[in-house]
Amino acid sequence: MEIRRSYCGLCHPRCGTLLHIEDGKVVKITGDPDHPITQGALCERGRLMLDHIYHPQRLNYPLKRVGKKGEGKWQRVTWEQALDEVAAKLANLKDKYGAETLTFTHGTKRTYHWDCRRFFNLFGSPNTCGVNTICMCPSYATEYATYGGMVMGSELLGAQCIVLWGNNASKSSPIGSYPKILHARKNGAKLIVIDPRRTKEAETADLWLQIRPGTDLALMLGWIRHIIASDLYDHEFVANWTVGFEELKAAVEPYTPEKVSEITSVPADLIIEAANTYAMISPAVIPFGLGLDKQGVNSTQCARGRAILRAITGNLEIPGGDVFTLAGEIGKIHDAEYLELNHLIPASQRAKQLGSQEYPFFGFPGWERNSAANKKLPKGYAAAPEAWHSNLAHAREVMNAIITGKPYPVKAAITLANNPLLALPNTQHVFEALQALELYVVMEYYMTPSAALADYVFPASTTVEQPELWLTPGFCMSCPQGIEPLYERRNSYDFYRGLGVRLGQEEHWPWKTVEEVYDHCLEPVGLTFQQLVDQYGVLGKREYRRYEKFGFGTPSGKVELKSSIFEELGAAPLPEYHEPKWSPVSSPDLAEEYPLILITGSRFMPMYQSEQRQIEKARKKVPDPLVSIHPDTAAELGLSEGDWAVISTPKGSIRQRVKITDAMHPKMVDLQHSWWFPERDPSLPDLFGAFESNTNMLCPDDPEFCSPEIGSWPHSALLCRVEKEREAEMAS
Ligand SMILES: Nc1nc2c(c(=O)[nH]1)N[C@H]1C(S)=C(S)[C@@H](COP(=O)(O)OP(=O)(O)OC[C@H]3O[C@@H](n4cnc5c(=O)[nH]c(N)nc54)[C@H](O)[C@@H]3O)O[C@H]1N2
Ligand SMILES: Nc1nc2c(c(=O)[nH]1)N[C@H]1C(S)=C(S)[C@@H](COP(=O)(O)OP(=O)(O)OC[C@H]3O[C@@H](n4cnc5c(=O)[nH]c(N)nc54)[C@H](O)[C@@H]3O)O[C@H]1N2
Ligand code: SF4
Ligand SMILES: [Mo]
Numbered sequence: 001m002e003i004r005r006s007y008c009g010l011c012h013p014r015c016g017t018l019l020h021i022e023d024g025k026v027v028k029i030t031g032d033p034d035h036p037i038t039q040g041a042l043c044e045r046g047r048l049m050l051d052h053i054y055h056p057q058r059l060n061y062p063l064k065r066v067g068k069k070g071e072g073k074w075q076r077v078t079w080e081q082a083l084d085e086v087a088a089k090l091a092n093l094k095d096k097y098g099a100e101t102l103t104f105t106h107g108t109k110r111t112y113h114w115d116c117r118r119f120f121n122l123f124g125s126p127n128t129c130g131v132n133t134i135c136m137c138p139s140y141a142t143e144y145a146t147y148g149g150m151v152m153g154s155e156l157l158g159a160q161c162i163v164l165w166g167n168n169a170s171k172s173s174p175i176g177s178y179p180k181i182l183h184a185r186k187n188g189a190k191l192i193v194i195d196p197r198r199t200k201e202a203e204t205a206d207l208w209l210q211i212r213p214g215t216d217l218a219l220m221l222g223w224i225r226h227i228i229a230s231d232l233y234d235h236e237f238v239a240n241w242t243v244g245f246e247e248l249k250a251a252v253e254p255y256t257p258e259k260v261s262e263i264t265s266v267p268a269d270l271i272i273e274a275a276n277t278y279a280m281i282s283p284a285v286i287p288f289g290l291g292l293d294k295q296g297v298n299s300t301q302c303a304r305g306r307a308i309l310r311a312i313t314g315n316l317e318i319p320g321g322d323v324f325t326l327a328g329e330i331g332k333i334h335d336a337e338y339l340e341l342n343h344l345i346p347a348s349q350r351a352k353q354l355g356s357q358e359y360p361f362f363g364f365p366g367w368e369r370n371s372a373a374n375k376k377l378p379k380g381y382a383a384a385p386e387a388w389h390s391n392l393a394h395a396r397e398v399m400n401a402i403i404t405g406k407p408y409p410v411k412a413a414i415t416l417a418n419n420p421l422l423a424l425p426n427t428q429h430v431f432e433a434l435q436a437l438e439l440y441v442v443m444e445y446y447m448t449p450s451a452a453l454a455d456y457v458f459p460a461s462t463t464v465e466q467p468e469l470w471l472t473p474g475f476c477m478s479c480p481q482g483i484e485p486l487y488e489r490r491n492s493y494d495f496y497r498g499l500g501v502r503l504g505q506e507e508h509w510p511w512k513t514v515e516e517v518y519d520h521c522l523e524p525v526g527l528t529f530q531q532l533v534d535q536y537g538v539l540g541k542r543e544y545r546r547y548e549k550f551g552f553g554t555p556s557g558k559v560e561l562k563s564s565i566f567e568e569l570g571a572a573p574l575p576e577y578h579e580p581k582w583s584p585v586s587s588p589d590l591a592e593e594y595p596l597i598l599i600t601g602s603r604f605m606p607m608y609q610s611e612q613r614q615i616e617k618a619r620k621k622v623p624d625p626l627v628s629i630h631p632d633t634a635a636e637l638g639l640s641e642g643d644w645a646v647i648s649t650p651k652g653s654i655r656q657r658v659k660i661t662d663a664m665h666p667k668m669v670d671l672q673h674s675w676w677f678p679e680r681d682p683s684l685p686d687l688f689g690a691f692e693s694n695t696n697m698l699c700p701d702d703p704e705f706c707s708p709e710i711g712s713w714p715h716s717a718l719l720c721r722v723e724k725e726r727e728a729e730m731a732s
């Protein structure tokens with residue numbers, strides 16, 4: 001038996017694995033005990049990797065549509081033919097309508113991403129869009145504007161106080177952050193959980209604030225006010241390293257504990273106790289939590305609020321605190337932003353980005369300012385803001401342009417590592433748009449509901465079939481390719497390079513393989529990718545308080561409690577709270593018809609987004625989509641465990657099975673997101689049941705639901721009605 005090192009890329013930590021190979025076939029996958037970060041750990045999803053590599057439903061060859069769109073009729077073609085035809089069609093559409101006629105939808109980081117952005121910059125389209133508008137972008141772009149970097153590395157292990165704010169690490173990060181939280185707890189760290197559900201973390205926390213969804217910003221402003229009023233802030237840091245303190249102080253004045261309690265439903269004394277705990281214990285961290293990014297109207301300012309809290313309590317860039325360094329040697333490595341070639345897209349094309357009219361901080365205007373501030377610092381001091389993270393077109397505006405041709409025709413789209421029908425809100429709108437495209441190209445592992453609407457589908461290689469250089473602000477890690485790609489699966493670099501060279505971009509794709517790209521990236525530190533793999537691939541050491549040398553990567557060089565970039569772009573430079581559009585407070589009439597508060601998408605194992613639905617062992621654990629509901633509420637509605645329920649919002653209705661749990665507040669329900677059924681009919685109208693239990697059929701994306709700064713839409717803090725399935729059917 002041969003054993004080869006590789007990695008699991010089924011989610012973000014890229015855990016180290018060992019592939020046990022017999023007769024050229026992987027027969028077992030175990031965790032790599034020598035991996036310097038993950039040390040042999042694999043989660044229950046990672047243990048399903050083998051089923052994924054060899055799954056009979058995997059796409060193994062390029063396909064071209066031969067029937068009508070969504071009819072499920074395909075012809076196998078060669079890579080050459082598929083790339084030739086797609087490139088020719090793109091060239092034609094570009095001639096007719098301009099480069100901006102091509103869009104792209106992306107999901108959360110599964111694969112390289114910089115290759116996509118490179119291709120789009122060279123093609124000349126500013127219109128890549130996707131889920132980042134609600135995942136990371138509010139945090140990432142806003143933290144850059146506030147202090148010139150994104151905290152990806154909350155130092156959980158050394159923290160003495162951990163605030164899990166809209167973050168359910170036990171389910172969302174079982175190998176990444178959760179074990180560190182447990183370790184810190186053993187060492188005496190305090191834990192504060194701010195979550196409307198009684199999560200596993202909430203059950204064991206020192207303080208649990210059961211907040212009303214969507215009101216977190218009010219709580220943050222209340223904490224800031226209390227911390228300032230009680231003189232609990234870090235005077236030295238605030239005086240030397242921040243601007244806008246007095247304005248901030250004035251802006252938070254209205255948010256007294258009593259007022260915040262009224263808004264958030266958290267008792268005033270608990271608000272004060274939690275703020276005291278966070279401010280008085282050092283070091284303290286507030287890691288990223290999607291519960292904030294996905295709440296729509298307040299999401300961008302929540303990211304500002306969290307950033308301000310970290311700064312005024314002196315927790316930025318200290319050991320055990322919230323750290324965004326990219327230090328020493330690894331700062332020299334050519335990073336993703338370098339590979340994106342953002343300077344090559346001309347200003348005239350930048351100006352056409354869809355959504356940047358509506359959302360002032362979004363897209364190029366915000367990114368250019370963040371970038372310019374970053375460039376004032378020595379190279380590699382803080383990671384340059386990546387365009388794919390924080391410089392996007394707005395998905396709703398892109399879909400509108402596809403459907404209406406306004407402000408200009410968008411006729412072609414590429415989707416890679418994304419399932420837009422399941423991931424984006426307002427599914428019907430996305431469906432209409434995907435159907436209206438003249439050319440739709442998808443690169444995928446499996447035939448998904450979105451891929452089923454494509455004209456061409458390309459087969460993607462699994463992470464164990466491709467190498468990756470994983471460069472995050474804290475460290476650089478090599479992820480070795482374990483096996484040769486099976487069948488005709490390829491990686492995304494091969495796909496974009498293949499298109500690029502056919503479209504006259506040859507000089508910008510000099511490296512034949514992605515490994516050669518990584519060799520180039522590592523040149524400044526005198527290593528090849530293979531050498532990095534051989535030396536067990538992690539570079540980087542944390543450095544702290546480096547701002548003392550160079551300042552922060554913001555226009556003022558300080559932490560901008562009042563953001564000059566926001567102000568310049570016409571966005572609110574100081575956070576202020578807005579009541580969500582659908583809520584018992586702002587829309588009491590609607591709340592009579594839709595009396596329950598709806599949150600969606602709280603993570604659950606072993607599924608990752610819309611994936612694993614075809615993996616038998618995963619479906620055995622979670623066979624059906626589940627709506628979580630409190631026992632009293634279920635009883636009132638005549639619902640028992642396992643019943644099918646119909647859940648409705650003013651946007652539509654779906655069905656999920658009832659899971660009764662007192663972890664829910666009686667006035668709230670939580671829906672699992674991204675459900676479809678690979679076992680169902682792949683063709684229209686069923687489309688793998690993509691409209692039946694898909695939570696995004698219920699989520700709106702109209703402007704009044706979105707954050708005014710970047711347009712992030714809500715997957716939480718909404719209103720709904722739940723009925724037993726038969727009764728709902730009879731009424732309709
Ligand atoms: N209602 C609701 N909606 C949500 C959320 C929520 O909480 N509630 N969460 C949102 C968030 S945070 C996110 S990040 C998004 C997730 O959205 P996405 O990241 O788009 O996730 P998926 O919908 O699973 O689509 C990913 C697709 O890419 C394929 N894939 C995986 N890896 C690769 C690869 O390496 N190469 C290629 N070519 N394909 C690959 C998978 O088979 C899958 O079909 O969903 C968002 N949507
Ligand atoms: N198993 C699994 N793990 C995953 C993923 C997956 O699909 N499956 N997806 C990955 C991705 S892309 C992401 S972005 C992360 C997200 O992972 P997390 O950051 O942990 O986010 P969620 O699980 O979506 O939600 C976290 C918590 O927010 C709470 N919440 C909902 N609305 C609100 C609100 O208004 N205020 C507050 N304070 N809390 C609220 C929910 O109850 C939930 O407990 O998970 C990653 N890990
Ligand atoms: S946490 Fe699990 S799914 Fe994610 S990379 Fe590690 S083993 Fe794979
Ligand atoms: Mo995400």
